Amino acid sequence: MSTPLTVGNGRVKEARKLSRRSVRTERRLFLADGPKAVEGALSVAGCVVEVFATPLALEQHAELLAEAPVTLVDDRALASLSDSVSPAGVVAVCRHLDAPLEHVVRASPRLLAVCADVRDPGNAGTVIRTADAAGADAVVLAGQSVDAYNPKTVRATVGSLFHLPLAIEPDPAAAVREAQARGLTVLAADGAGEVDLFDADLSGPTAWLFGNEAWGLPEDLAALADHRVAIPIHGRAESLNLSTAAAVCLYASARAQRR
Structure with a gap:
């Protein structure tokens, strides 16, 4: 198992920028926080770019994340990507879904x-x-x-x-x-x-x-x-x-x- 990325990692920092609407709009990317949201995102072909997960979350949701492009992060890094009071340990970077x-x-x-x-x-x-x-x-x-x-x-x-x-x-x-x-x-x-x-x-x-x-x-x-x-x-x-x-x-x- 690779070493989890920390809060100061460049990839984590770039993903964290998606908390701003202007960045989401420019990149047409957003964050899906929690296992339910990630499950939904993974059900849409081509929607998920990357999934950030803590080692514990990867273990808890092994079946869900089995085929997902998972990047391990530590608890602080994951918390920085989540606006939840109690982060569930898994956040996906997703492509926008809207159509004309x-x-x-x-x-x-x-x-x-x-x-x-x-x-x-x-x-x-x-x-x-x-x-x-x-x-x-x-x-x-x-x-x-x-x-x-x-x-x-x-x-x-x-x-x-x-x-x-x-x-x-x-x-x-x-x-x-x-x-x-x-x-x-x-x-x-x-x-x-x-x-x-x-x-x-x-x-x-x-x-x-x-x-x-x-x-x-x-x-x-x-x-x-x-x-x-x-x-x-x-x-x-x-x-x-x-x-x-x-x-x-x-x-x-x-x-x-x-x-």
Whole structure:
């Protein structure tokens, strides 16, 4: 077994730079932290460039890492690559996964999640995870949304980032129009919507449009949707948070499409 690299090693330092969005964007590389994320990354051909692992982690995850390009590092070096409070001992350097919007919708998706200006990495990651669980065909992060490759976003997806297509589209309106051009009905999740979620016809190809955590969807963007749909609030809560609302909407569509 080779001697583990230390925190001052050049390769470790270069990988650590991927904690910055500008470097991730320039290199189109990111870090996947923890065995679940690394497992997902290894399931995508050509995604993983290198896996850093401690000797203990290599022993614990021997089956997972058997065919992986593993570089041994000591505990301090691994901790410098992880933003987790308790690093699990394994971090992969991965290639970006996103594809152009037109490629993502080319395959005639039936269920699409479009996030417009979603800023919280935990929310964005949870929406991706929920979309995966609900059987959605793709997720679009549009506008000024958080970086899909932010370590907190990647961790919140719990591996789902590697399971379904992802598009990053600077113009949310373009995402709406492209979905409509491909035959999807665009439904804006809006607390003041004119259609009750449980009265809506969700059986056809649908793209759900979700807005910012604090201020929702801009009026001009919501106006582009085919319908505005409200989740009924039966109790005294003012509203649902973004990731919960997305889960309710996506699963309502998944149920209707599978009847």
